[in-house]
Amino acid sequence: MPVTWYTAPISRIEQATPRVRRMWLTLPEQSAEFYFSPGQFLTMDLPIGEKRLQRWRSYSIANAPNGNREIELCIVHREGGTASEYLFEEVKVGTEIKFKGPDGAFVLPETMDRDLIMICTGTGVAPFRSMIQHLDNNGWTDRNIHLIFGSRNREDLLYADEFLDLASRRPGFRYTATLSRIAEDPAEPWIRKGYVHNAYEQDYAETSPDRKFLLCGWTNMIDTAVEKLIIQMGYGRDQVGYELYG
Numbered sequence: 001m002p003v004t005w006y007t008a009p010i011s012r013i014e015q016a017t018p019r020v021r022r023m024w025l026t027l028p029e030q031s032a033e034f035y036f037s038p039g040q041f042l043t044m045d046l047p048i049g050e051k052r053l054q055r056w057r058s059y060s061i062a063n064a065p066n067g068n069r070e071i072e073l074c075i076v077h078r079e080g081g082t083a084s085e086y087l088f089e090e091v092k093v094g095t096e097i098k099f100k101g102p103d104g105a106f107v108l109p110e111t112m113d114r115d116l117i118m119i120c121t122g123t124g125v126a127p128f129r130s131m132i133q134h135l136d137n138n139g140w141t142d143r144n145i146h147l148i149f150g151s152r153n154r155e156d157l158l159y160a161d162e163f164l165d166l167a168s169r170r171p172g173f174r175y176t177a178t179l180s181r182i183a184e185d186p187a188e189p190w191i192r193k194g195y196v197h198n199a200y201e202q203d204y205a206e207t208s209p210d211r212k213f214l215l216c217g218w219t220n221m222i223d224t225a226v227e228k229l230i231i232q233m234g235y236g237r238d239q240v241g242y243e244l245y246g
């Protein structure tokens with residue numbers, strides 16, 4: 001199938017945390033419609049190099065499909081990264097972005113027949129935010145969903161108000177944030193000092209075939225989590241799925 005490339009202007013930029021920007025692309029009315037499943041990503045062709053591999057960068061879609069041609073992205077500034085420099089220093093509202101997609105098989109299970117434990121660090125929350133928002137808009141599930149978000153400090157929390165609000169409305173949804181650089185255990189029961197690994201090791205030590213772990217983030221977190229879940233804790237390979245950012 002020929003690849004469809006889209007061009008859309010950046011319609012809004014919001015600094016979400018000191019290192020992360022939320023960015024919205026709004027497809028013009030006359031362009032082809034962009035259908036995606038929650039969890040998928042798009043690939044941008046950025047003016048940052050000669051060769052394809054130098055120019056292409058993928059970003060997960062952070063919002064649920066909503067039919068209004070708006071795509072939300074959640075992008076971290078990587079010190080010295082070529083795309084990071086471009087997306088944080090060059091682009092502004094109105095800058096046209098060329099992209100293709102959607103791609104990726106990191107989506108909600110066809111049948112929600114197991115509890116889902118979603119584990120992420122930083123902007124790895126993006127696909128989970130899309131999936132969770134989609135379920136909230138289209139009928140929640142009888143299954144439990146536990147989102148475990150990891151970062152360094154409080155100022156790095158992404159979409160926390162939204163997830164806390166959801167947890168108060170949906171009894172099957174639980175939100176835990178693990179912060180590695182805070183001084184001591186905080187008063188809020190949903191924040192824990194430590195890493196994402198400490199949280200699932202504590203909460204899911206006893207294995208059960210009734211769970212699926214979905215992981216999203218960078219190699220260091222994913223490698224450790226896969227090893228812990230499958231080799232150390234004894235979960236089945238089919239119980240762990242992941243999206244690797246790099």
Ligand SMILES: Cc1cc2nc3c(=O)[nH]c(=O)nc-3n(C[C@H](O)[C@H](O)[C@H](O)COP(=O)(O)OP(=O)(O)OC[C@H]3O[C@@H](n4cnc5c(N)ncnc54)[C@H](O)[C@@H]3O)c2cc1C
Nearest residue numbers: 058059060074075076078081082083084123126218245246
């Ligand atoms: C399927 C997919 C979806 C992605 N979705 C997102 C997303 O939603 N949001 C987002 O911010 N990024 C996402 N990424 C990562 C993104 O594509 C770029 O790799 C990232 O923006 C860095 O690009 P750069 O050109 O600035 O850095 P580069 O110069 O390409 O990066 C230099 C090196 O740093 C590593 N690296 C980059 N960022 C980090 C980090 N934060 N922690 C540890 N190592 C890192 C890269 O793997 C690379 O080896 C995704 C990647 C993939 C493959």
